[in-house]
Amino acid sequence: MEYNISEKMKNLKPSAIREIFKSLSDPSIISFSGGNPAPETFPIDEIAAISADIYAKDGAAALQYNISEGYPPLREAVETRLRDKFGIGGEGDSLIIVSGGSQGIELAAKVLCNDGDAVICEDPTFIGALNAFRTNGAKTIGVPAAGGIDPDALEAAIIAHPEAKMVYLIPNFHNPMGTTMPFEKRVAIYEICKKHSILIFEDNPYGELRFAGEDVPSIKSIDKDGIVIYCSTFSKILSAGMRVGYVCAPSALTQKMVVCKQVEDVHTNTFFQMVCHRYMTELDMDAHIRSIREIYRHKCSLMLSCLDDMMPKSVTYTRPEGGLFIWCTLPDNIPCDGVVKAALERKVAVVPGTAFNCDEHAPSPSFRLNYSMPSDDQIKRGVEALSDAVRAVLK
Amino acid sequence: MEYNISEKMKNLKPSAIREIFKSLSDPSIISFSGGNPAPETFPIDEIAAISADIYAKDGAAALQYNISEGYPPLREAVETRLRDKFGIGGEGDSLIIVSGGSQGIELAAKVLCNDGDAVICEDPTFIGALNAFRTNGAKTIGVPAAGGIDPDALEAAIIAHPEAKMVYLIPNFHNPMGTTMPFEKRVAIYEICKKHSILIFEDNPYGELRFAGEDVPSIKSIDKDGIVIYCSTFSKILSAGMRVGYVCAPSALTQKMVVCKQVEDVHTNTFFQMVCHRYMTELDMDAHIRSIREIYRHKCSLMLSCLDDMMPKSVTYTRPEGGLFIWCTLPDNIPCDGVVKAALERKVAVVPGTAFNCDEHAPSPSFRLNYSMPSDDQIKRGVEALSDAVRAVLK
Numbered sequence: 001m002e003y004n005i006s007e008k009m010k011n012l013k014p015s016a017i018r019e020i021f022k023s024l025s026d027p028s029i030i031s032f033s034g035g036n037p038a039p040e041t042f043p044i045d046e047i048a049a050i051s052a053d054i055y056a057k058d059g060a061a062a063l064q065y066n067i068s069e070g071y072p073p074l075r076e077a078v079e080t081r082l083r084d085k086f087g088i089g090g091e092g093d094s095l096i097i098v099s100g101g102s103q104g105i106e107l108a109a110k111v112l113c114n115d116g117d118a119v120i121c122e123d124p125t126f127i128g129a130l131n132a133f134r135t136n137g138a139k140t141i142g143v144p145a146a147g148g149i150d151p152d153a154l155e156a157a158i159i160a161h162p163e164a165k166m167v168y169l170i171p172n173f174h175n176p177m178g179t180t181m182p183f184e185k186r187v188a189i190y191e192i193c194k195k196h197s198i199l200i201f202e203d204n205p206y207g208e209l210r211f212a213g214e215d216v217p218s219i220k221s222i223d224k225d226g227i228v229i230y231c232s233t234f235s236k237i238l239s240a241g242m243r244v245g246y247v248c249a250p251s252a253l254t255q256k257m258v259v260c261k262q263v264e265d266v267h268t269n270t271f272f273q274m275v276c277h278r279y280m281t282e283l284d285m286d287a288h289i290r291s292i293r294e295i296y297r298h299k300c301s302l303m304l305s306c307l308d309d310m311m312p313k314s315v316t317y318t319r320p321e322g323g324l325f326i327w328c329t330l331p332d333n334i335p336c337d338g339v340v341k342a343a344l345e346r347k348v349a350v351v352p353g354t355a356f357n358c359d360e361h362a363p364s365p366s367f368r369l370n371y372s373m374p375s376d377d378q379i380k381r382g383v384e385a386l387s388d389a390v391r392a393v394l395k
Numbered sequence: 396m397e398y399n400i401s402e403k404m405k406n407l408k409p410s411a412i413r414e415i416f417k418s419l420s421d422p423s424i425i426s427f428s429g430g431n432p433a434p435e436t437f438p439i440d441e442i443a444a445i446s447a448d449i450y451a452k453d454g455a456a457a458l459q460y461n462i463s464e465g466y467p468p469l470r471e472a473v474e475t476r477l478r479d480k481f482g483i484g485g486e487g488d489s490l491i492i493v494s495g496g497s498q499g500i501e502l503a504a505k506v507l508c509n510d511g512d513a514v515i516c517e518d519p520t521f522i523g524a525l526n527a528f529r530t531n532g533a534k535t536i537g538v539p540a541a542g543g544i545d546p547d548a549l550e551a552a553i554i555a556h557p558e559a560k561m562v563y564l565i566p567n568f569h570n571p572m573g574t575t576m577p578f579e580k581r582v583a584i585y586e587i588c589k590k591h592s593i594l595i596f597e598d599n600p601y602g603e604l605r606f607a608g609e610d611v612p613s614i615k616s617i618d619k620d621g622i623v624i625y626c627s628t629f630s631k632i633l634s635a636g637m638r639v640g641y642v643c644a645p646s647a648l649t650q651k652m653v654v655c656k657q658v659e660d661v662h663t664n665t666f667f668q669m670v671c672h673r674y675m676t677e678l679d680m681d682a683h684i685r686s687i688r689e690i691y692r693h694k695c696s697l698m699l700s701c702l703d704d705m706m707p708k709s710v711t712y713t714r715p716e717g718g719l720f721i722w723c724t725l726p727d728n729i730p731c732d733g734v735v736k737a738a739l740e741r742k743v744a745v746v747p748g749t750a751f752n753c754d755e756h757a758p759s760p761s762f763r764l765n766y767s768m769p770s771d772d773q774i775k776r777g778v779e780a781l782s783d784a785v786r787a788v789l790k
Contacts, residue, residue: 001592001621003647004560006509006531012654039455047458048450055443060434063442063634099494099638099660106659110530114401115510131658135505136401165399197396226396239458241665243494252398259407263526264501265494269664270636 008137030382032369033349035324037236041292050278062271068262070097071273077280078246087221088230094251096258099268101205101245104231106132107257108201113138118164120157122149124356126175129168142358148181151188158196166199171219173206173323176356176368180321186219194225204232208289210322211297226250234276237289242272296372303371306383312390326369335363342389348382403532425777427764428744430719432631436687445673457666463657465492466668472675473641482616483625489646491653494663496600496640499626501527502652503596508533513559515552517544519751521570524563537753543576546583553591561594566614568601568718571751571763575716581614589620599627603684605717606692621645629671632684637667691767698766701778707785721764730758737784743777
């Protein structure tokens with residue numbers, strides 16, 4: 001039998017990160033390549049206690065089908081938190097629960113994009129988003145974003161690509177770059193998108209993980225025109241494996257996203273929606289988030305000080321104020337492949353920058369480091385080996 | 396702001412069943428319209444005990460990201476069961492975990508269908524499957540299936556529609572019809588599809604719920620040519636709300652489906668994959684399934700005997716050997732709408748047959764009854780009111 005794969009799926013490759021994750025069964029390899037939250041940030045005992053109580057009091061409902069929009073008490077709790085804490089969600093907006101932030105991106109792409117349409121992205125950006133756009137037949141138009149996307153360049157791209165339906169942005173602790181977009185730039189981009197009637201998808205999976213600097217208001221919080229789709233998740237706060245995220249967007253869009261979600265998985269796991277709701281309303285989630293920030297503050301500053309001590313000075317890297325990632329760039333536009341290979345020979349895995357390029361075939365002088373998963377000892381030994389790999393390549 | 400919804404989503408309506416489910420907040424309405432498993436079939440205490448043990452021994456892993464293919468021990472346990480118990484899964488096949496059977500259908504459609512392609516379906520069929528095909532740009536070609544699809548009619552449809560990529564079938568306890576396809580017909584259809592090199596999607600969510608008659612081997616169990624995609628789920632056995640299903644199909648297809656799944660939700664809820672694995676390997680799942688069959692045997696025969704006693708004789712209905720649904724048909728091709736409305740006025744909700752039609756605008760003389768959710772008393776009172784509604788319409 002010959003299998004005729006659809007055009008949109010034919011050329012799609014598995015995410016480099018997921019594939020690297022699979023290859024990390026070798027315990028001697030130090031992985032800076034994951035995107036997993038630190039397991040010590042999961043409040044296991046609290047979730048176990050809540051779970052036992054749910055089974056005791058509400059077991060049948062927790063194991064039964066629920067509505068595609070999401071478990072109503074959780075929707076309400078998240079709506080309240082977004083409104084009161086972050087000024088997110090206006091009159092025309094509504095909130096739906098999705099199976100992790102990734103599903104939010106994918107549903108938006110499916111609802112908005114026809115074959116041949118485009119999504120404008122920071123370049124580099126999150127590989128999962130790029131693949132979501134591609135599997136829905138949309139091209140990905142990259143606007144260079146080292147150190148933050150330039151509003152004028154973005155406007156030029158919007159004008160050059162009338163087929164673009166959406167601008168995809170990760171303003172806080174960008175994946176893969178670790179950078180944060182200043183407020184003035186958020187406002188400028190919002191005004192440009194408003195002027196050209198193009199939607200913004202604001203992806204904010206890491207926003208609560210700030211361990212330095214000052215909070216910057218989200219683009220959604222200044223949205224008075226119904227042009228911003230805001231997406232976030234519990235993955236980096238309570239549990240990544242439970243797959244619970246949410247989207248706050250104009251109701252005209254969330255209504256269509258719900259129909260689409262119904263088709264994909266009917267609804268998000270009911271039990272863990274109840275767990276999230278109970279955690280939010282009965283425990284001190286903000287205190288828990290503060291404890292996560294302390295863990296990442298420590299890990300990030302350790303990795304940065306190791307890089308400061310050991311990495312050749314010609315290599316540059318970002319100094320994140322939150323999130324999970326540091327972005328390293330080799331001098332003179334040297335492609336990263338040699339370093340990635342040399343690092344793996346020294347038992348350190350990093351993700352090549354090419355994985356995050358809007359143009360899949362473009363080279364990249366950069367690679368991504370994750371500090372949330374490795375131990376302190378692994379960070380020290382890993383940066384040492386990685387620095388050695390860089391020196392070997394740069395000679 | 397004006398929102399331009401994509402062509403494939405523009406005309407898609409929410410599933411009538413999900414919408415009815417939402418409207419059932421009125422407790423005075425007797426619902427025969429759901430598709431939910433009976434809540435008393437969920438082994439809540441056993442799942443609670445397993446859950447507590449997972450948190451105690453493996454909490455961090457259970458709350459962490461996992462691979463898109465599914466939790467490896469669960470994949471292995473399901474593979475073993477399918478092979479040893481049902482003769483399913485050959486050398487070229489592999490098994491992946493999906494977020495409920497619906498995701499399996501949707502992924503197959505996405506991997507196989509381009510805009511303008513088609514999927515051939517029994518008509519009527521599962522609304523979620525129809526929407527999965529439509530949202531992936533595929534037309535749905537219906538082959539009349541009252542009392543089981545006719546192989547010659549199927550072959551004629553395949554010949555008339557070279558753009559068809561797949562034949563979608565629910566051979567066991569069909570949704571909505573409750574019918575089961577005899578083995579000879581399965582073989583005949585397999586041979587036809589093989590001859591024309593078209594794939595079969597065998598959807599089997601209810602297969603384990605047989606309470607009468609003899610098991611019929613699945614089409615997948617006779618697949619020696621790699622043309623059958625087999626899909627099933629834990630939804631009707633352990634919990635519908637946890638969203639855990641699986642697909643066994645030629646590896647060339649599951650590999651693409653995994654990439655697609657990565658984009659949609661990264662992976663299925665890790666914790667409940669572990670719950671399923673532990674339940675399968677540490678408890679007697681077959682004994683549990685036998686207990687569910689007893690519950691449904693009772694409920695189905697009660698509803699049938701109420702229909703026998705109270706429904707006008709001109710109305711016909713199927714006599715299922717398993718599953719969740721009975722399919723009633725009015726005489727003389729009278730459209731069902733009047734009865735659906737008259738029943739709702741009498742506080743009984745049923746699903747109009749039109750919801751399951753491949754041609755969304757075609758009328759239907761049929762409606763679907765569910766017996767898994769209502770209590771014995773509700774079944775009796777509901778069938779009485781429904782029969783009264785039918786009499787009022789037939790006059």
